[in-house]
Amino acid sequence: MCNRWGWLVCALCLAATSTSPLVAAGMLAGTAAVDITDYESGPSNDPLYAKAIVLTSDDVRLAIVTVDAVAIGGIGRIGDDFLPLVQKRVEAETGVAPHSLIVNASHCHGVVRADVAELTIEAVKQAAAAQVPVLVGVGAAEEDGIQVNRRLRLKSGREADIRHAYAMPPNDEVAGLGPVDPEIGLIRFDRLDGSVLAVVYNFACHPIQGVPSGGNTADLVGFASKAIEESLGGGCTALFLQGCAGDINPVNYKQTNVVRDAEPLGNRLGLSVLKAVREITTKADSRLGLRAKTLQLPRADYAQQIIELEILQSRLARSLSGTSLSFDTFVPLLVKYGVGGEFPSDYRHLYLRDELASKKGLENLDRENRKNLAQYIDNIRVMEEITRVNTNLALLKKHQAEHVAAQSRFVDVNLTTLRIAECVLTTFPGELTAQIGLDIKAQARDEFTFVAGYTNGYIYYAPTTEQMLNVGGAQEDSDCILAPRWEEFYKEAVLEELLKM
Numbered sequence: 001m002c003n004r005w006g007w008l009v010c011a012l013c014l015a016a017t018s019t020s021p022l023v024a025a026g027m028l029a030g031t032a033a034v035d036i037t038d039y040e041s042g043p044s045n046d047p048l049y050a051k052a053i054v055l056t057s058d059d060v061r062l063a064i065v066t067v068d069a070v071a072i073g074g075i076g077r078i079g080d081d082f083l084p085l086v087q088k089r090v091e092a093e094t095g096v097a098p099h100s101l102i103v104n105a106s107h108c109h110g111v112v113r114a115d116v117a118e119l120t121i122e123a124v125k126q127a128a129a130a131q132v133p134v135l136v137g138v139g140a141a142e143e144d145g146i147q148v149n150r151r152l153r154l155k156s157g158r159e160a161d162i163r164h165a166y167a168m169p170p171n172d173e174v175a176g177l178g179p180v181d182p183e184i185g186l187i188r189f190d191r192l193d194g195s196v197l198a199v200v201y202n203f204a205c206h207p208i209q210g211v212p213s214g215g216n217t218a219d220l221v222g223f224a225s226k227a228i229e230e231s232l233g234g235g236c237t238a239l240f241l242q243g244c245a246g247d248i249n250p251v252n253y254k255q256t257n258v259v260r261d262a263e264p265l266g267n268r269l270g271l272s273v274l275k276a277v278r279e280i281t282t283k284a285d286s287r288l289g290l291r292a293k294t295l296q297l298p299r300a301d302y303a304q305q306i307i308e309l310e311i312l313q314s315r316l317a318r319s320l321s322g323t324s325l326s327f328d329t330f331v332p333l334l335v336k337y338g339v340g341g342e343f344p345s346d347y348r349h350l351y352l353r354d355e356l357a358s359k360k361g362l363e364n365l366d367r368e369n370r371k372n373l374a375q376y377i378d379n380i381r382v383m384e385e386i387t388r389v390n391t392n393l394a395l396l397k398k399h400q401a402e403h404v405a406a407q408s409r410f411v412d413v414n415l416t417t418l419r420i421a422e423c424v425l426t427t428f429p430g431e432l433t434a435q436i437g438l439d440i441k442a443q444a445r446d447e448f449t450f451v452a453g454y455t456n457g458y459i460y461y462a463p464t465t466e467q468m469l470n471v472g473g474a475q476e477d478s479d480c481i482l483a484p485r486w487e488e489f490y491k492e493a494v495l496e497e498l499l500k501m
């Protein structure tokens with residue numbers, strides 16, 4: 001076991017497998033899409049897919065697979081046995097080595113079929129069998145109208161997040177919100193006749209808007225891919241690679257007065273892709289390379305934070321004070337005092353009558369009611385805070401139990417870096433938050449450097465060290481198994497890998 005100084009060493013003890021970038025005579029690409037929707041699970045709105053693109057250049061062969069599912073293992077329908085099984089079978093049937101298989105989950109919350117592994121293998125097999133010579137072009141687009149950072153900075157210095165699991169913090173406590181990454185990374189593969197074979201696009205946003213029917217859906221990225229494929233035509237396949245979406249939500253996620261509908265958001269994303277992808281010039285740049293590493297990151301120990309949150313939980317419960325009102329009397333009074341201005345309880349002339357007679361009946365009634373309303377609202381705010389604490393405390397306890405049961409103080413993560421022509425792509429198995437992606441891109445050497453989270457496994461959220469100071473306040477800092485120093489180790493390793501591509 002490593003001591004605390006050993007962390008740095010351990011974090012850099014990487015088992016690496018690499019395939020050197022090559023400048024080759026030409027690149028081959030083949031694509032396929034297989035429907036993985038579980039139509040037995042309930043009404044379906046639109047299909048979920050496992051899509052694959054298999055690329056070959058000289059002796060390098062790799063596959064990028066995108067799956068409309070919440071995660072590759074860890075949570076949801078796809079089990080932890082999925083990736084090793086798919087890797088093994090894909091290697092045997094297509095020659096794509098296990099470390100050269102990139103499987104990215106879109107993170108939509110649709111329900112996939114129980115035999116999703118078989119269907120995914122089928123997609124890679126079909127793609128490998130359909131390879132044709134291609135030209136490759138790389139570019140980027142922007143979209144900032146469909147997403148929002150879901151972490152709100154509060155005046156207290158803490159942060160709260162936008163979830164359906166609990167209420168928003170009160171408006172008068174909100175001081176700001178975090179960043180989004182508007183960049184859409186684009187790779188276009190053209191057949192030699194100039195038609196588009198595939199578009200791979202990388203963007204960061206939780207695809208969790210939902211559809212009016214409430215049916216199974218690939219959500220906004222399903223609609224975006226459909227718009228791209230139908231518009232470009234010619235049997236083009238659009239493959240969505242989820243980015244650093246850990247703290248990025250669709251913009252209308254918590255609306256209560258608008259029907260939740262992913263389709264317009266997806267169409268807008270698709271249009272932004274189309275606008276830029278048509279401008280890309282493809283080239284005979286057939287560089288293809290891949291490096292895969294196992295990186296050890298420090299595991300979180302939440303023992304102390306759990307105690308602190310339990311103290312907060314009990315302090316909040318004790319702060320609930322008595323009030324004469326019940327919900328049934330509170331709601332009509334709230335409306336009456338909201339619209340009644342200075343004279344909520346009766347006609348103005350009756351207030352004047354009181355005044356002329358030096359009586360204070362209505363004045364006293366209003367004072368009492370306003371005091372009770374304020375007290376009831378205070379209690380509601382405490383209740384809302386308790387729901388946030390309860391939810392996030394449950395997440396911390398779950399991960400602490402895993403920490404106690406774990407054999408190691410480290411979490412092994414798969415880190416894969418790819419070179420495809422002018423583009424460099426790095427992947428990570430957790431829900432990286434937007435700032436991480438922005439930082440990596442800002443420090444990367446290559447202009448077209450893209451980051452894909454949710455790939456080749458699932459280790460929950462991966463927020464910044466700064467966001468982790470907020471432990472227990474939001475999902476990203478509570479549904480997390482990494483210790484704060486993970487960010488330093490991860491970025492160092494990624495930037496080192498990017499330079500080698």
Ligand SMILES: [Zn+2]
Pocket residue numbers: 107206246431
């Ligand atoms: Zn998520």
